[in-house]
Amino acid sequence: MVDDDALPPFDDAGGFGVLPEPPAGLADRIEHATTRRVRGRAWRRRGALALSLAAAFLAGAVTSRWPFDEPVPAPVVAPAPSTTAAVPRPATPGPADPAALSVALRERGDRLLAEAGDVEGALALYREHLELASLAGRPASDPRDSWLLSAMKNDLR
Numbered sequence: 001m002v003d004d005d006a007l008p009p010f011d012d013a014g015g016f017g018v019l020p021e022p023p024a025g026l027a028d029r030i031e032h033a034t035t036r037r038v039r040g041r042a043w044r045r046r047g048a049l050a051l052s053l054a055a056a057f058l059a060g061a062v063t064s065r066w067p068f069d070e071p072v073p074a075p076v077v078a079p080a081p082s083t084t085a086a087v088p089r090p091a092t093p094g095p096a097d098p099a100a101l102s103v104a105l106r107e108r109g110d111r112l113l114a115e116a117g118d119v120e121g122a123l124a125l126y127r128e129h130l131e132l133a134s135l136a137g138r139p140a141s142d143p144r145d146s147w148l149l150s151a152m153k154n155d156l157r
Helices: 026-064 098-116 119-135 147-156
Strands: none
Touching: 098 119, 098 147, 119 147
């Protein structure tokens, strides 16, 4: 139980009476202590942020040069195998007959494109075919033309 004599007396309004004055400098000591803690937290946060940024920077700098002793090997690019040698090549007619040579070049280009899928080889043969065919006039479109030959003829127009 609480001793009634230890409590301050009530005033007429139902509250405690006048409290004693706090000791001199108490408010200043409390303000100084709380200000120091609040400022200390802010500086600790800033310091932790600065240390984490420095650690991230150093980790990036170290790993960018990792491993130190071994040079980075250059990528090796293997040349694509040439499929032009796998396709049997018929004997081409002599240069005396440009129309027959043009037909033979076109047939070889068709066969190379269809059987071996060699676009570059077919492109070279079709180019020669179109040069010979253009001597006789403008090469006409043919429904039997491959997609590559049709595209080349469309580019000539």
